[in-house]
Amino acid sequence: AISKQEDPDMYLRVVERRPDGIVVRGAKAHQTGxxxxxxxxxxxxxxxKPDEKDYAVSFSVPTNTxxxxxxxxxxxxxxxxxxxxxxxxxGNYNFGGVEALVIFDDVFVPNDRIFLNGETEFAGMLVERFAGxxxxxxxxxxxxxxxxxIGATALAADYNGTSKVSHIKDKLIEMTHLNETLYACGIACSAEGHKTxxxxxIVDLLLANVCKQNVTRFPYEIVRLAEDIAGGLMVTMPAEKDFRDPITGPYxxxxLKGVASVTTENRMRILRLIENLALGTAAVGYRTESMHGAGSPQAQRIMIxxxxxxxxxxxxxxxxxRIKE
Incomplete structure (x- = not known):
């Protein structure tokens, strides 16, 4: 139980209640953006549980509090x-999101910023709906x-000179099929939602959890196919400073040139983008966030x-x- 843990701060909790607000202590891990x-x-x-009211807390405050x-x-x-x-x-020059461990070292939260304060009976519903x-x-x-x-992978095939190969075409089709299936789940749980x-x-919670369950699986296959098509150079390519160096650059x-009509630099750029998308962080990348973001797979299976x-x-x-009982 949360209330029985050795370190009571391992889940964020209320440590003091005042007439004008509350004081909280704890942390929230890997907060994207x-x-x-x-x-x-x-x-x-x-x-x-009823004896865990100090942990049943929800609020919003400025990040510079x-x-x-x-x-x-x-x-x-x-x-x-x-x-x-x-x-x-x-890799992705247009976006550089990061994650952080956010620590609340006795932070004061005014009453008008509190959404849940000890009402344990609503904590589960709040989590389920947010997660949905x-x-x-x-x-x-x-x-x-x-x-x-998919677009970067198709370009890599062009630059590698393999875009007309039948199995490359088929792998791009499979990537698209899996990706659009994810999109269909997102549309379905939205369209099947209802007014409160x-x-x-509120979205259809069953379909929302099915959507995320698929996300824990399909991107892994999409990335595998991207890496297959891109080739090993995606992760063995020398650094940009070597490319710019007057001695090593010409080599x-x-x-490292692919097809004659595409510059080596452009080939390197698309491979770095694929690396960034496939192996990057949760804010930018794909695989690990697909697994654990919005809850790891078992969390969805419980809700399903x-x-x-x-x-x-x-x-x-x-x-x-025609069974009658």
Whole structure:
């Protein structure tokens, strides 16, 4: 139980209640994009028992509030990307999102910033509904990343001179099939949503969790096919500074060239982009975030079990089989 843990701060909790607000202590791990955010929104991570009211807390405060500390996470190949003048090695030049461990060192939260304060009976519902929205969104955001990765992979095939090979074409078709299936799940759970009493719309939670469950699987195959088509040079390519060097540069220009009509630099650029998308961080990359973002696979399976309504499905089968009990 949360309340029985050795270190009570391992889940964010209320340590003091005042007439004008609360004081909280704890941390939130691997928060994507938090350093670029004006506000931090805190929620519980699971259902709570009545004796865990200090952990049943939700609020929003500015990220520059006293007591909030952010410690940046490391990224794949981040030292190479941070070199002065880096361009090609950055991979995705237009986006540089990072994650951070966000620490709340006795942070004061005013009453008008508190959404949940000890009401343990609502913690589970809040988590389930938030997770539903987040898992719905993966049908869109991961599909967008997939579109770019498919396009980059198709360009790599062009630059490698293999785009007309039948098995390359078939692998690109398979990548598209998997990617559009993810998109279809995102559309489905949105279209099947319903209006709540407050006037807000809630997604179909079963389909949202099915969407995210697929996201924990399909991107791995999409990335595998991208790496297959791109070739090993994607991860063995020398650094950009070697390409710019007056001595080593001409050798790389000569020996790393693909088709004659494409510059070596452009071939290097597309391979670095594929590397960035396939192996990069959660904010930029694909695989690890697809697995753990918005909850790891078992979290969706728990929700699928709750939402699957097996009793109704049994009743349908009994009607068709003319079973009377």
């Amino acid at each position: 938090i350093c670029n955010s004006h506000e931090v929104l805190v929620m519980p991570t699971m259902a709570m 006293d007591g909030i500390i952010m410690i940046l996470g490391r990224q794949s190949c981040d030292t190479r990307k941070s070199e002065e003048g880096a361009d090609i090695d950055v 929205y987040h898992r719905q969104s993966y049908g869109g955001c991961k599909t967008g990343v997939g579109d770019v990765l 009493e407050s006037g807000n719309y 790389l220009e000569k020996y 079990a709750r939402q699957s309504n097996i009793a109704h499905k049994k009743a349908l089968a009994k009607v068709i089989a």
